[in-house]
Amino acid sequence: MSDLLTTQEYKSIAAGLSLPHQAFIDGSFRSAISGKTFATTNPATGADLTQIAACDAADVDVAVEKARDAFEDGRWSRLHPSARKEVLIKLAKLIKRNARELAVMESLDSGKTIFDCETVDVPETIHCLIWHAELIDKIYDQTAPASDDHLAMILREPVGVVGLVLPWNFPLLMLAWKIGPALAAGCSVVVKPAEETSLTALRIAELAMEAGIPAGVFNVVTGSGPDVGEPLGRHPDVDMVSFTGSTATGRRFLSYSGESNLKEVTLEMGGKNPAIVMADAENLDRVAAHIVNGAFWNMGENCSASSRLIVAREIKDALIDKIIAHAREWPMGDPLDPANRIGALVSQAHFDKVCSYLDGSQRILLGGTAENGFVEPTILEVPADAKAWREEIFGPVLSVTTVDTMDQAVALANDTEYGLAASVFSSNIKQALRAARAIRAGTVTVNSFGEGDSATPFGGYKQSGFGGRDNGIHAHDQYTQIKTLWIDLSDDADEAVS
Numbered sequence: 001m002s003d004l005l006t007t008q009e010y011k012s013i014a015a016g017l018s019l020p021h022q023a024f025i026d027g028s029f030r031s032a033i034s035g036k037t038f039a040t041t042n043p044a045t046g047a048d049l050t051q052i053a054a055c056d057a058a059d060v061d062v063a064v065e066k067a068r069d070a071f072e073d074g075r076w077s078r079l080h081p082s083a084r085k086e087v088l089i090k091l092a093k094l095i096k097r098n099a100r101e102l103a104v105m106e107s108l109d110s111g112k113t114i115f116d117c118e119t120v121d122v123p124e125t126i127h128c129l130i131w132h133a134e135l136i137d138k139i140y141d142q143t144a145p146a147s148d149d150h151l152a153m154i155l156r157e158p159v160g161v162v163g164l165v166l167p168w169n170f171p172l173l174m175l176a177w178k179i180g181p182a183l184a185a186g187c188s189v190v191v192k193p194a195e196e197t198s199l200t201a202l203r204i205a206e207l208a209m210e211a212g213i214p215a216g217v218f219n220v221v222t223g224s225g226p227d228v229g230e231p232l233g234r235h236p237d238v239d240m241v242s243f244t245g246s247t248a249t250g251r252r253f254l255s256y257s258g259e260s261n262l263k264e265v266t267l268e269m270g271g272k273n274p275a276i277v278m279a280d281a282e283n284l285d286r287v288a289a290h291i292v293n294g295a296f297w298n299m300g301e302n303c304s305a306s307s308r309l310i311v312a313r314e315i316k317d318a319l320i321d322k323i324i325a326h327a328r329e330w331p332m333g334d335p336l337d338p339a340n341r342i343g344a345l346v347s348q349a350h351f352d353k354v355c356s357y358l359d360g361s362q363r364i365l366l367g368g369t370a371e372n373g374f375v376e377p378t379i380l381e382v383p384a385d386a387k388a389w390r391e392e393i394f395g396p397v398l399s400v401t402t403v404d405t406m407d408q409a410v411a412l413a414n415d416t417e418y419g420l421a422a423s424v425f426s427s428n429i430k431q432a433l434r435a436a437r438a439i440r441a442g443t444v445t446v447n448s449f450g451e452g453d454s455a456t457p458f459g460g461y462k463q464s465g466f467g468g469r470d471n472g473i474h475a476h477d478q479y480t481q482i483k484t485l486w487i488d489l490s491d492d493a494d495e496a497v498s
């Protein structure tokens with residue numbers, strides 16, 4: 001990309017950044033009530049970046065109370081949708097104005113490459129916010145069939161105070177996927193960023209105030225899952241939680257809801273996503289480029305990563321050779337070097353988890369080495385009962401196995417507790433579409449890898465998803481609820497409504 005800077009220029013921006021470190025509640029930054037902090041670290045160097053407010057249930061209580069006050073007095077929730085639109089578009093413009101700073105902050109905090117932060121995370125964040133802002137004053141309520149004496153209206157109302165619990169793999173983008181539709185709908189939000197990556201959510205909250213989002217509407221409470229996520233999930237005055245993260249934690253949010261106020265819960269969780277390549281797939285070189293992108297983009301720290309390659313036996317060697325050639329074009333190293341496509345894994349704990357799958361017991365076709373937070377793109381040939389085949393690794397590790405027929409491939413694709421995404425490569429389009437229908441996953445791509453865009457719903461089948469979809473007009477459903485308004489128009493006041 002011609003407008004990327006040099007490594008030195010990025011490092012000088014990094015050195016000059018002012019890093020937000022306090023929680024953002026009711027329109028201002030504040031320390032945790034306990035006064036506690038925790039370190040956020042640059043995973044590429046191991047150096048501490050800053051100390052972040054380590055909030056707990058007391059801070060969650062204040063944020064929810066302020067969010068409730070804001071929601072009830074209507075300072076945001078009752079604005080004309082076009083007024084909310086204008087403010088959200090202003091926020092998107094402010095993000096654009098601060099794009100470089102946000103990209104560097106995101107890269108430092110998460111280990112993601114500056115190339116991805118500059119070309120994907122920040123621009124897609126802006127696009128997502130604009131998409132939902134532009135949508136909100138174009139949605140019509142409905143009327144239901146009713147007699148001439150009655151009017152039956154179906155109205156959508158903002159759900160209220162929502163908790164948005166975020167993962168660390170796309171800190172900005174997942175924030176946008178959730179605040180875009182939630183704020184557009186008129187909700188007040190309490191955001192809980194992942195403890196590994198709090199910085200950009202805090203900076204966006206500051207920009208949101210500057211854009212004109214009223215105090216109390218957009219709060220960010222930093223801290224650990226048990227200290228902040230759980231109190232939010234259990235809070236009696238939170239109407240809804242939208243979560244993205246692991247299936248294990250998603251399950252907890254269902255329990256929190258069941259054990260508290262039955263708040264609505266939407267869960268976007270893990271994946272072990274298959275890429276099926278049949279012998280008749282056209283242009284293996286192009287297929288290989290898609291597989292490399294699917295498996296290794298964002299260091300494989302992607303819930304929709306193609307982590308299982310199911311390939312027709314007769315083309316396996318040819319395809320693997322091409323995948324290896326493409327993977328070698330993805331340099332690994334300093335995330336602030338714009339030439340690099342593979343950065344550092346998000347944390348030492350996550351690095352250790354990914355390394356535990358590289359125990360030497362598998363046949364390694366590529367990579368397999370890991371050092372100081374960086375894991376090389378790795379391809380493992382494994383049987384379909386191997387741990388690496390079945391469990392979500394969330395690192396740059398592609399597991400491969402062979403089949404003879406599309407039926408075998410689909411059966412293997414579906415042999416998982418997950419159902420987030422899949423891709424199918426075949427020049428026989430009928431066969432490919434039949435397979436796409438048979439695969440139990442929320443997004444299936446044919447002859448490509450991708451997860452859609454702001455306009456297309458994203459979420460999972462089985463243990464990958466619950467309760468709704470991110471993105472598209474469907475995301476709006478998460479943050480609204482339906483009210484029926486029934487009006488008797490008859491002159492006879494005694495006539496029963498029916």
Ligand SMILES: NC(=O)C1=CN([C@@H]2O[C@H](COP(=O)(O)OP(=O)(O)OC[C@H]3O[C@@H](n4cnc5c(N)ncnc54)[C@H](O)[C@@H]3O)[C@@H](O)[C@H]2O)C=CC1
Binds near residue numbers: 229
């Ligand atoms: N679907 C996805 O996009 C993601 C999947 N993962 C998967 O999860 C694995 C573990 O990563 P984690 O960071 O531990 O994910 P996680 O699911 O534990 O964390 C996601 C969010 O939930 C919060 N959380 C954690 N424990 C909680 C609790 N007991 N109660 C309430 N909130 C809680 C975290 O603070 C974070 O904000 C990864 O290796 C990967 O396999 C992780 C992040 C994103």
Ligand code: BAL
Binds near residue numbers: 169301
């Ligand atoms: N791929 C975007 C959603 C996620 O990884 O959680």
